[in-house]
Amino acid sequence: GNSVTQMEGPVTLSEEAFLTINCTYTATGYPSLFWYVQYPGEGLQLLLKATKADDKGSNKGFEATYRKETTSFHLEKGSVQVSDSAVYFCALRGSNSGYALNFGKGTSLLVTP
């Protein structure tokens, strides 16, 4: 079945540091890939997505590239801010299982001033 593995947290960074959160997946066919973010006290929000190999999703300075050869969708940001402190979830929707999003366990990020 489909599954997502992402690096365990918590990740603690200083403001303006470079961020990478690793995400790899297992799926048949050509899944769509997503990053969701959950800020404290709020619901999950879509951060970015990519629907085919080599696509790059980007939003709010975050980027992730759909790499089919390494089955990865790592999240990166060049310079994090305190306001980026949140829990980040990698997710996929399989090409032959249209309804469910399969989520990773989440990675907690804390950015300190």
Added chain:
Amino acid sequence: GAGVSQSPRYKVAKRGQDVALRCDPISGHVSLFWYQQALGQGPEFLTYFQNEAQLDKSGLPSDRFFAERPEGSVSTLKIQRTQQEDSAVYLCASSLKGETGRGTSEAFFGQGTRLTVV
């Protein structure tokens, strides 16, 4: 409001009690999803509605779990004879279009209902 609304936000139930969790999706959204999120885990899919039709209930963990969306808008997730392992945050999400095998429309999530079974 403009977002997905869930109620109650918190629910404490005694083991064996029945509970009902409500989800008000964004107006006009065709698709509605329920997910279960245990502590420290990612959300796990429970069920999917397209309008009033329940097209996928493969994630419901047992026959104690039941969901409905009778008029294609508000949905209720009911858990009968609650057990301690049912303790989790229950998330509702909606999206504008009906999902297909290549569905990529954005799902908007509510803040969830935290259920604690004691």
